[in-house]
Amino acid sequence: MSIQLHLEEIRKQLPDHVTLIAVSKTKPVSAIQEAYNCGQRDFGENKVQEMNDKQHQLPADVRWHLIGHLQSNKVKYIAPYVHLIHSVDSLSLLQEINKQALKNNRVIDCLLQFHIAQEDTKFGLNLHEAEILVETSNSMKNVRFRGVMGMATFTDNQTQVKSEFQHLKSIFEQLKLNYFPDESTFDTISMGMSDDYELAIAKGSTMIRVGSKIFGNR
Ligand SMILES: *Cc1c(COP(=O)(O)O)cnc(C)c1O
Numbered sequence: 001m002s003i004q005l006h007l008e009e010i011r012k013q014l015p016d017h018v019t020l021i022a023v024s025k026t027k028p029v030s031a032i033q034e035a036y037n038c039g040q041r042d043f044g045e046n047k048v049q050e051m052n053d054k055q056h057q058l059p060a061d062v063r064w065h066l067i068g069h070l071q072s073n074k075v076k077y078i079a080p081y082v083h084l085i086h087s088v089d090s091l092s093l094l095q096e097i098n099k100q101a102l103k104n105n106r107v108i109d110c111l112l113q114f115h116i117a118q119e120d121t122k123f124g125l126n127l128h129e130a131e132i133l134v135e136t137s138n139s140m141k142n143v144r145f146r147g148v149m150g151m152a153t154f155t156d157n158q159t160q161v162k163s164e165f166q167h168l169k170s171i172f173e174q175l176k177l178n179y180f181p182d183e184s185t186f187d188t189i190s191m192g193m194s195d196d197y198e199l200a201i202a203k204g205s206t207m208i209r210v211g212s213k214i215f216g217n218r
Contacts, residue, residue, distance in 0.1 A: 003034045006214045010197075014208075018201055021065050023193075023211030025050065026218045029057045035214065036062065042083070044209050048074040055081060067149075067190075067209055069123050072096040079104050086111045086149040086190050086209075089123050091133055094143060101142035109146045111190055114171055116164040117153040124150065127171050134179050145180065147188030147206070148172045152196055161196050165203035172204075 001009075007022070014020060023044040024032045032043060032054060041061060045051035046068025055064055063083035070087050078085075079100035088094055088110045101108040112133070115124030125133065134145065150168040152161040172189050180186035192200025194213035201208065212218060 003031060003214060004038045007035060007038050007040060010210060010213065013198065013201075015201065017206055019207045021067070021190075021207060021209045022214050023067065023209050024054070024215060025068075025211065027211075027215045029054055031215055032058060032062075044086075044211070048077050051082075052077050065209075075100045076103075079106075079108065082108060084109045084111065084146065084188075087113045087123065088133075089113045089125050091136055094133065094137055094140065098137075098140040098143045107142050107144050109144050111147050111149040111188060112145065112175075114148055114150040114168055116150040116168050118160075119153055127174065130171070130175065131178070134175065145186060147186055147190065148175070149190035151193070152191070152200075158199065161199055162203060165191055165196075165200050165205070169204040 010020060019042060021042045021044040022035050022040050025046045036059065042063045042065060044065040044067040051064055051066065064081060065084050065086060066078060066082055067086045070085060070093060072093050075096045085097060085108060097108055097110060112130050113124045115126060137143065148168055148171055152164040155161065168191055169189060176186055188207055189205050190207040190209065191205045192208035194210050197208040197210055
């Protein structure tokens with residue numbers, strides 16, 4: 001099946017409030033261009049160098065999402081154009097994003113990444129750490145929190161995946177209530193990938209990150 005058919009298939013199932021990020025990591029520019037030609041504008045990459053290379057070769061209205069672990073010393077390369085950073089997991093990273101955003105005279109949208117899976121290989125905060133981070137970041141004027149991101153455990157156990165998504169949704173709601181009650185822009189729950197996006201949408205996702213189901217296996 002073509003990229004176009006895969007995209008149409010997924011879009012058919014998407015409620016209006018859910019944004020589809022096409023995760024194009026490891027895939028060539030030609031594949032991204034093909035998805036772009038079908039109207040797709042949001043793309044996700046997990047490596048700074050790769051995202052930069054592709055960004056230079058593709059139309060300027062592509063919205064680039066950094067979905068992988070981000071090292072502070074690489075923020076400067078993406079700060080001029082990145083649309084949303086999904087993987088904020090430390091104060092030092094946030095400080096660097098704020099600094100580079102200021103240099104570029106812009107505000108960079110960020111998601112707080114949470115550790116919701118049972119695997120301990122995945123990056124992310126817990127609620128307590130996130131609360132400290134949010135409280136400490138009060139004076140940072142060039143970053144804006146838009147919501148949360150998380151990855152469920154890689155397992156066939158649907159009950160477990162469901163409860164992890166539910167957990168992320170409840171974290172979102174607590175943060176919203178305690179820190180962003182009047183901010184309509186704190187509105188994003190980034191959860192769900194090729195194998196679990198339907199479950200994620202059922203559990204309140206507003207942004208799904210789908211790679212292999214669009215572009216084929218990596
Ligand atoms: C690779 C990746 C995805 C997409 O994974 P698929 O299973 O190919 O849909 C989503 N989120 C993150 C953080 C990723 O690294």
